[in-house]
Amino acid sequence: MASRGEPATERPLRVDARRNRERVLAAAREAFDRFGPQVSLAEVARRAGVGQGTLYRHFPTRADLLGAVLADRIDVLCRQGAELAATGPAGGALAGWLRLLLVHARVNQGLAGGYLSDTGLSERYPVADCHVPIMGMADRLLAEAQQAGAARMDVTSEDLVHLVVGIALATARSADVDQADRLLALALDGVRVDAVAGRSRSTEARS
Amino acid sequence: MASRGEPATERPLRVDARRNRERVLAAAREAFDRFGPQVSLAEVARRAGVGQGTLYRHFPTRADLLGAVLADRIDVLCRQGAELAATGPAGGALAGWLRLLLVHARVNQGLAGGYLSDTGLSERYPVADCHVPIMGMADRLLAEAQQAGAARMDVTSEDLVHLVVGIALATARSADVDQADRLLALALDGVRVDAVAGRSRSTEARS
DNA sequence: TAGACAAGTGGACAGCCTGTCCATATAGTG
């Protein structure tokens, strides 16, 4: 995820360096959208009009570049969540935001997938750093929904996010554009408080 | 998926060719397990003790190789499903098999992911060929569960499979090994027939 | 069993990609 908050304790980048960094970022955004997250980094450098060395100086690995591109998309998503929370009822805000999250996850499926698998397939913190703000927003919206009695108390925000991400991943290449939405609705049916009415969910369906 | 059913209309492989094919397959199985689906095909050939040309002759693309390895794992899974159907109650068979599917999807997540993304990121049939047997088994188990009154009528087998695959993908690198199971239970809560009790699921939670 | 030919093999090779290195160019500073 590189430098989200710009520690600024270190001397700032030289202006030409910062300009090049932005160029690379812009080129990467466009190239990832156009050719997918597998696009050659040499190609990105070419499109940015910089040398490969410059690209690698700013983003030592492909994951760093993917992460940087993801980061501001996530910013937008979280701002939207805050707005929903401020303007609507708690249950609706949660459901609405999960829908936005679903769209985000579908659109950026490739990016995030590439990011994750480059970040290290193993031995890493379960969800990548860049998902921290997402988890924060999920925490907040779920807590509010639970307080309003609109969501089961035994559901965690991690569950919800994983469920949505999963739906996005699983349906990413489905031709049926509505399916993701239907799946989300199905899953949300299991989340709402009235769905549980005193039964001990989980394993009792085992066999 | 290459030649699952061996059309046999074409002359069979020469014995040495068949032997080499098996060797490559065995080496691939092991290498994929050990090093992940990104392992170099040259490495697979080396481990199989054949030349690269031989590997590519039998499996022209990485996806072909991944697909072949996946195919027999899927065979096993479907046989297990048939057994469950034959021995237990319909609702339990469905739930139990979905759990097996979840395990399968988690274990082979990398394989399937690699398979899908190599098969072609775009313009292809939504779910890859190799999933046809899985869908068939899901169809069957769901239909039986629905007839037994153990599953909602408005759920499709595609929904279920996607949900499970999604959970597997989303939790594949989670440190919490139980989470996938909990998510599945959560999702199944939305599937069971008593969860719906005369409400029109889906979008009414919108805002 | 021998000969002939189609089928199969292996490894060299072309082309592409990643990530490093360093001689050169340039912003920032006094």
Place this chain on the structure above:
DNA sequence: CACTATATGGACAGGCTGTCCACTTGTCTA
């Protein structure tokens, strides 16, 4: 303006994919 730390670009080493083809080996027929 001069000086230095920073930044740049492109050549390069190393690795991977997928193709090609001269050579080897099953298989079939007589």
